Amino acid sequence: MVDAGMSGGMRDGFEExxxxxxxxxxxxxxxxxxxxxxxxxxxxxxxTAAAERWTRLDDxxxxxxxxxxxxxxxxxxxxxxxxxxxxxxxxxxxRAVSRDDPDLRIVLADALKRxxxxxxxxxxxxxxxxxxxxxxxEILGVGLGTVKSQTRDALRRLRAVAPExxxxxxxxxx
Amino acid sequence: xxxxRDAFRELAEDAPEVRPPAGLYAAARRRRRERRAAxxxxxLAVLAVAVLIGWPRPGPERFGGDSAGLPDHLVLxxxxxxxxxxxxxxPAAVAYSLGERNVQSDDEDxxxxxxxxxxxxxxxxxxxxxxxxxxxxxxxxxTTGVDLSPDGRFLMVGGEALDLxxxxxxxxxxxxxxxxxxxxxxxxxYGYGGVTTWSPEGTRVVVVDQSRVAVAGxxxxxxxxxxxxxxxxxxxxxxxxxxxxxxxxxxxDEIVVLNRDGTRRWSRSKHEPWLVSGRAAWRPDGxxxxxxxxxxxxxxxxxLDGATGAPVDIGAYPPVSAAMGMEVxxxxxxxxxxxxxxxxxxxxxxxxxxxPELVRLVPGAAAPExxxxxxxxTEQLAVxxxxxxxxxxxxxPEFGVNFxxxxxxxxxxxxxxVVLIGFLVMVRKTVRWSTQV
Numbered sequence: 001m002v003d004a005g006m007s008g009g010m011r012d013g014f015e016e017x018x019x020x021x022x023x024x025x026x027x028x029x030x031x032x033x034x035x036x037x038x039x040x041x042x043x044x045x046x047x048t049a050a051a052e053r054w055t056r057l058d059d060x061x062x063x064x065x066x067x068x069x070x071x072x073x074x075x076x077x078x079x080x081x082x083x084x085x086x087x088x089x090x091x092x093x094x095r096a097v098s099r100d101d102p103d104l105r106i107v108l109a110d111a112l113k114r115x116x117x118x119x120x121x122x123x124x125x126x127x128x129x130x131x132x133x134x135x136x137x138e139i140l141g142v143g144l145g146t147v148k149s150q151t152r153d154a155l156r157r158l159r160a161v162a163p164e165x166x167x168x169x170x171x172x173x174x
Numbered sequence: 175x176x177x178x179r180d181a182f183r184e185l186a187e188d189a190p191e192v193r194p195p196a197g198l199y200a201a202a203r204r205r206r207r208e209r210r211a212a213x214x215x216x217x218l219a220v221l222a223v224a225v226l227i228g229w230p231r232p233g234p235e236r237f238g239g240d241s242a243g244l245p246d247h248l249v250l251x252x253x254x255x256x257x258x259x260x261x262x263x264x265p266a267a268v269a270y271s272l273g274e275r276n277v278q279s280d281d282e283d284x285x286x287x288x289x290x291x292x293x294x295x296x297x298x299x300x301x302x303x304x305x306x307x308x309x310x311x312x313x314x315x316x317t318t319g320v321d322l323s324p325d326g327r328f329l330m331v332g333g334e335a336l337d338l339x340x341x342x343x344x345x346x347x348x349x350x351x352x353x354x355x356x357x358x359x360x361x362x363x364y365g366y367g368g369v370t371t372w373s374p375e376g377t378r379v380v381v382v383d384q385s386r387v388a389v390a391g392x393x394x395x396x397x398x399x400x401x402x403x404x405x406x407x408x409x410x411x412x413x414x415x416x417x418x419x420x421x422x423x424x425x426x427d428e429i430v431v432l433n434r435d436g437t438r439r440w441s442r443s444k445h446e447p448w449l450v451s452g453r454a455a456w457r458p459d460g461x462x463x464x465x466x467x468x469x470x471x472x473x474x475x476x477x478l479d480g481a482t483g484a485p486v487d488i489g490a491y492p493p494v495s496a497a498m499g500m501e502v503x504x505x506x507x508x509x510x511x512x513x514x515x516x517x518x519x520x521x522x523x524x525x526x527x528x529x530p531e532l533v534r535l536v537p538g539a540a541a542p543e544x545x546x547x548x549x550x551x552t553e554q555l556a557v558x559x560x561x562x563x564x565x566x567x568x569x570x571p572e573f574g575v576n577f578x579x580x581x582x583x584x585x586x587x588x589x590x591x592v593v594l595i596g597f598l599v600m601v602r603k604t605v606r607w608s609t610q611v
Contacts, residue, residue: 010199011199011200014199015199018194018198022192022193022194023189023191023192025192026189026190026191026192027186027187027189028186029189029192030185030186030188030189030190031182031185031186031189036188036189036190037190039189039190039192040190040192043192043194044192044194044195044198047194047198048198048201048202048205049202051198051199051202051203052202052203052205052206053206054199054203104177104180104181104184105181105184105185105187105188107181108178108181108182108184108185109185109188123178123182124182127176127178127179127182128179128182128183128186130179158178164177165177165178165181
């Protein structure tokens, strides 16, 4: 009875966590993958992994985010996405937008598709979640130097394909 | 707020609404338990296989090495014993076979069950090392047989000589002259009615079919003489003296001695009764030793003059009772060594099967002395007759490892659940289809 009660309490805790945080995880997953279906799969994968280890997790939020980022850059997920996306060297044709243009998100979405999965993850962590370089390095499991170089390369690429974001890029580069 | 941050936040609003499935927690926990159980089972299986194949296993203690001889006793090999082909272990002291129950024998009707083995051998042979207790399995031909060369290096297998030191086969001398005419056209070269064997010391080999005979040096294989003789339906045994100057053949109803030119030196009816039997039947002193037997009586050694066929004295050797047959395989002075095949009831039927033993027959003794007794169930036995009076210590048997047996049997067993699951799926589909219709 005690075990059953403990198990029920754990399950309730997990379900409360899912209700509260799934929306935030979905937004991050969508930014990481750029695809609604892949984002949904990624969130479910991360939540399933968390459920499996729920009784031993000290910081479930941190664990789920780590799973989101590491799975998003794993080679087989990237490969799956590539099968449904045709990437070209030339930037996609689009109409010109300004900093105040409400379609800036479309520009960013197109630009993110031009980045590698790791570059994309670095940008999401740094500019969406406002993580520091050291936090980003810890979550992705890479060195600080790697985070710096990935950020620099990603912003350079963004500047090339989406000049509208150039000002911010310049600040970040500095 | 920067443009990039604004853009990220705007873009994030396009994220899908994710609704985790009901029961996600319970399903995930259950999957985790199943994975852990599967991992534990896999670890156990790996451990079991490692233990089975003997890794890490210290090398078995071996005995002898410097001296060659017959072992004190024989054991049954394990199912995963290495083969002569894959892991040759040198000359053999003993070759024995339990017939179709010898390990690594194929099923007579269901060859597919042992798909990983070469050929189709329904009765394999076990060979035991001359210097140490190394056991190996020899396979070849439909039944492998135990025709071991006197020095223990070669085993006649499927019309070839299998070199037990290398695992390779050597061709036997070819017969010359027209092929037998009266037999069925499909009669194999060394098939029914044919005999191949060595001279008493193993320096010559004789090859006989239904109308031709060839004697060659061994292991050179150089033909010394060929001869032809009238077609015979059955060749039971062939014996040559050590100098290879003639051959004694046991035919359907007579014993015939042929000269090098194929002419008959003499012959006797088998009904007399008298029987040539065994590689060493033709003694160096010219006497041709055979067996006599009263009706339902014991076998006794007797002798004929090899030159004329006239009976000659050989002395009083002990009678051999309750035997189905006997082959004289070696001489040490007047002491004869023979393989005696005792008649014992069959395991599966009441038919009698031969149980062979190596015995020593001393003139004047009351009974034969058993020299070597093979494991129970043995149907055929041969020894390296050059070493028939030499014994070596017996140690822990070394069987080697037959990787292919593990692989083949493992895959066979692994296929069982797959076949079962496939069958159940098929049944389920059939039932669904029938209920829908």
